[in-house]
Structures are given as C-alpha cells and as structure tokens.
Amino acid sequence: MTPIAVVGPTATGKSDLALELAERLDGEIVNIDAMQLYRGMDVGTAKLSIAQRRGIPHHQLDVLEVTETASVAAYQSAAGADVAAIMERGRVPVIVGGSMMYIQALLDQWEFPATDPAVRARWEAVLAEEGVAAVHAALRAVDPVAANTILPTDGRRMVRALEVVELTGRPFAASAPVIGRPRWGTVLIGVDRETAALDTRIERRTAAMFAGGLVEEVRDLIGRGLRAGVTARRAIGYAQVLSYLDNEYDLDHAQERTLIGTRRYVRRQRSWFRRDPRVRWVDGAAPDLTERALAVLDEAETV
Structure with a gap:
C-alpha cells in the first residue's frame, strides 16, 4: 500500500503510466495538477475523460x-x-501530476507561514495598480x-513572498520544506523524454487542444466567471x-504563445524535479515503461 507519485514534466506520459500502475496494483489515482482541480477546464489541461479513466477512482479532479x-x-x-483513506481501504494511492509546489507540499508536509489579509491586500493592490514590475522591484529590495x-511574470507568487517576508522578517526561502523521507514512504517515479521528442509532443498536443x-x-x-478567477484565468492556454x-x-498567435509558455513551464518542471534525489527516472518513450516503473517499485521496497 506504499503510495506512488508519478511526476515530471508536462506531456511525458504520466497519466497513462499512472493508469497502468493503478490497474496492476489495485490503486486509486490522486491528481496533483493544480489546473485539473477546476471544473470545466478539461481540453486545455488534457484532463482524462470519465471513459478514459477505466473505472479507476480519481480524486482531486x-x-x-x-x-x-x-x-x-x-x-x-x-x-x-484522500491518500490516507485510500490506504485505509487497502488500496494503493497513485499520485500523478506535475504541479511542483503541490507535490512538495503533499509529500514533505510543508508548514505554511501564516497569512494576513491586510498585508496580502496591500500588495495585491500594488500588483493591480502598478503592475508586476512594481512588485518584482519591491521583492528585489x-x-x-x-x-x-x-518568474518575473508570476505576480501572485511574488505577492505571497512579500507577505511572508513582511510577516516573518525572514527570506521567503526560509519557509520552504526540507527534502527528507517523503510522507507515507511514497516512491517517486519521474517520467521524462528526450527534449526534441518532447517538444514535438507538446506541439502536437497544443495543436490538438486548439x-x-x-x-x-x-x-x-x-x-x-473565468475572468473573475485569480488562478484559473492565468493557466497556460486559457x-x-x-x-x-x-x-x-490572432488565434495563430494565441496558439504559438501557448506552445512557448508550455515549453518554458516544462523547463522549470524538469529543473525542479531533477534537483530532487528521491525521484527515480524512467523514459516515457520506452515500450516497456510500465515494467520499468514496476521494477523501480520493487527496488525501492528492497532498500
């Protein structure tokens, strides 16, 4: 019943591998893609349809x-x-997705600094009135x-960083979790592909979405209400x-900007996950991908 986390860059084949592992191991899937939390955001997040889920229970969708x-x-x-309940049922949690901070929060039990609505609102007003460059300059100071x-375009995270610094008097990084033994002893399997091949997959996937x-x-x-949302409307593609x-x-430029944004995000994901020594990597293009992932699990259980 040891949980499995299938992580890595976008479009590498994580969802398909998670389905295979859940079928083979009597598992249930826990989504860890932040944008797939939203109802109705299906095409642009490559969310599996109910039919594609093979009757396997999916959580956090x-x-x-x-x-x-x-x-x-x-x-x-x-x-x-959700993970605890799945384990109590005697089944294997298969956590799958690529939202970096969400994965670290779940598996490293990140303790988040307190928030202050007044401080947050003040910096959000700066963001709204003066733009992302202003909050970036304030954070740099x-x-x-x-x-x-x-990222200098990530105004929301910069606002959060300014809030944490103001409230704690310490650098934002001081609130980050320390990488250690993952919660529940979770085995982390990273799925990646050769860069040129992944770029081609991303291009095809973006075209298919449009x-x-x-x-x-x-x-x-x-x-x-999408325009009123804080996070949903900023998703790549949307x-x-x-x-x-x-x-x-025009529409062609929107598609091109989506492609560029996805490739940039993939670079960030790859850099983030490659820094984590707990991740055991498999090639998403391997014809025996599922067997390789199962071998990783067997090896982890013997350590």
Missing part, C-alpha cells in the same frame, strides 16, 4: 469552480485525507534571492485564449 482560488495549503489537507527565483475546442471551452468558462478573445492578437 473537478473540485473547484473557476472563480475560486487554488490553494496549496487547501490541496495539501484535502489530498492528504527585501529578498533578492526570491526575486531571482520567482483544434479540439479550447476556444469554445474558454468561452463557456467566461460565462461561469490566458492566451482570453487575450485572443480580447482581440490582443
């Missing part, structure tokens, strides 16, 4: 409305309860390491389609 803000802390609590680490109804999905979600619908650029 479709649990938020697009108007709600995804929270790492809330996910940590809810997904942790008080925590240059965090400013260099966080051909398969991503624009229509975004139009529907606008009617459900943000670009919103810009297209706002006539900021």
